[in-house]
Amino acid sequence: DSGVTQTPKHLITATGQRVTLRCSPRSGDLSVYWYQQSLDQGLQFLIQYYNGEERAKGNILERFSAQQFPDLHSELNLSSLELGDSALYFCASSIGQGDGYTFGSGTRLTVV
Amino acid sequence: GQNIDQPTEMTATEGAIVQINCTYQTSGFNGLFWYQQHAGEAPTFLSYNVLDGLEEKGRFSSFLSRSKGYSYLLLKELQMKDSASYLCAVRDGSGGYNKLIFGAGTRLAVHP
Numbered sequence: 001d002s003g004v005t006q007t008p009k010h011l012i013t014a015t016g017q018r019v020t021l022r023c024s025p026r027s028g029d030l031s032v033y034w035y036q037q038s039l040d041q042g043l044q045f046l047i048q049y050y051n052g053e054e055r056a057k058g059n060i061l062e063r064f065s066a067q068q069f070p071d072l073h074s075e076l077n078l079s080s081l082e083l084g085d086s087a088l089y090f091c092a093s094s095i096g097q098g099d100g101y102t103f104g105s106g107t108r109l110t111v112v
Numbered sequence: 113g114q115n116i117d118q119p120t121e122m123t124a125t126e127g128a129i130v131q132i133n134c135t136y137q138t139s140g141f142n143g144l145f146w147y148q149q150h151a152g153e154a155p156t157f158l159s160y161n162v163l164d165g166l167e168e169k170g171r172f173s174s175f176l177s178r179s180k181g182y183s184y185l186l187l188k189e190l191q192m193k194d195s196a197s198y199l200c201a202v203r204d205g206s207g208g209y210n211k212l213i214f215g216a217g218t219r220l221a222v223h224p
């Protein structure tokens with residue numbers, strides 16, 4: 001157990017729907033990062049939060065949004081889902097900004 | 113922008129040594145990480161270099177040359193369980209905030 005908790009582990013939903021992925025960072029970590037990994041692809045950086053504030057954005061679609069709450073957990077919202085959104089979504093956390101990341105076990109999203 | 117290149121696939125024999133290369137171009141280089149990722153699982157931290165030279169940690173070593181934009185991961189005494197993807201990641205501090213940008217990964221197959 002890495003200490004980073006992601007729920008749910010698996011999610012199957014239909015095109016056009018909206019889903020919310022949840023991440024609880026490791027105790028004491030203030031930074032949360034979201035990554036998308038499509039089949040046989042590298043990790044694509046989506047967005048970063050530090051202590052509740054958005055810090056950096058990567059290639060995140062406008063249909064996607066995220067936030068970090070006062071208790072430091074984070075949620076990634078994916079809307080108007082398309083088949084191509086099927087992927088593993090990883091959350092990672094670190095104490096500061098850009099220290100060694102600890103990854104959660106991921107949420108596997110399948111859009112049918 | 114950022115560009116990180118590493119070979120797509122490598123094969124090696126159990127007990128041998130393998131070197132996985134990574135070249136990068138980034139405007140805000142602030143350290144280089146190597147992660148191991150087994151299929152469908154979370155990436156796990158292997159090593160970190162911020163200064164030029166070699167960092168050794170058991171069977172794994174990582175080298176960095178900042179002037180050449182080059183790093184390698186050296187795996188010794190290969191075991192079957194080392195079959196995995198190896199991700200090179202650059203910590204980019206441009207824009208005032210650190211974030212990790214990952215390469216596409218090198219899939220290593222270790223055979224008897």
